[in-house]
Amino acid sequence: MALHTHALYPSLLLILAVIIHPSYGAKHLNGEALVEEICRHTSSHEYCVGTMIPGPPLNVEGIASTALGWAQIRALEAGTIISSLLKDSASTDRHGRYRVRLQKCWDLNMDAMADLWSASGSFYSKNIKAMVNYLYGASRHTKKCQTLISGRNLTSLAAKNNDIIKLSEICVVSTKFF
Numbered sequence: 001m002a003l004h005t006h007a008l009y010p011s012l013l014l015i016l017a018v019i020i021h022p023s024y025g026a027k028h029l030n031g032e033a034l035v036e037e038i039c040r041h042t043s044s045h046e047y048c049v050g051t052m053i054p055g056p057p058l059n060v061e062g063i064a065s066t067a068l069g070w071a072q073i074r075a076l077e078a079g080t081i082i083s084s085l086l087k088d089s090a091s092t093d094r095h096g097r098y099r100v101r102l103q104k105c106w107d108l109n110m111d112a113m114a115d116l117w118s119a120s121g122s123f124y125s126k127n128i129k130a131m132v133n134y135l136y137g138a139s140r141h142t143k144k145c146q147t148l149i150s151g152r153n154l155t156s157l158a159a160k161n162n163d164i165i166k167l168s169e170i171c172v173v174s175t176k177f178f
Contacts, residue, residue: 031058034177038063041173047166064174068120071138071167075113078145078160082106085154098152105145105157112141112164119171128175139168 029037032053038060039048051070052063082105089099119134142164149157 034058034060035063038170038174038177041176042166042169044166044169048170051167052170060174060177064123064171064178067167067171067174068116068123068135071135071164071171072113072116072120074160074163074167075109075116075138075142078142078157078164079106079109079113081154081157081160082109085157101148101152105148108141108145108148112138112145115141116164116168128178132172132175135168135172139165142168 035049035052035058039045039052042048052058052066082102086099086102086106089102115134115138119131119138122128122131122134142161146158146161146165149161
């Protein structure tokens with residue numbers, strides 16, 4: 001009887017290790033299976049899969065790098081939209097709160113871009129904890145801008161901001177599989 005119990009003990013430990021640390025198996029995935037596993041842990045599975053599958057390399061570092069790069073591009077695009085809206089509001093009668101909100105959104109976008117560039121530097125220097133903190137900062141700034149423009153019929157800016165938030169999340173989630 002004691003021999004039988006000792007034979008089950010290593011198997012039980014292995015099962016517990018997999019249950020306690022579920023990302024263990026994902027570290028050995030690659031390609032679309034890895035993307036699927038990462039995206040399963042994000043708030044928008046469809047967006048994540050649709051964004052990440054077309055662009056190799058499909059290893060975990062490639063996914064993080066791609067998501068971060070695309071977040072930086074979306075932040076630049078959002079800045080361009082805000083700049084254009086600020087110029088338009090200066091040449092029309094749209095002053096007051098609208099312009100103040102846009103200016104605050106511009107400042108927040110600049111903060112988000114700075115955080116994304118800092119996240120990139122941290123990624124390449126392998127300081128993942130700092131990278132994640134910068135990504136959370138970029139997402140937080142972008143969400144504040146979203147709040148400022150809500151109800152203003154600024155769909156293209158809102159779409160860019162949503163992309164920044166989702167891409168930052170994909171990047172953060174992917175770091176859990178490093």
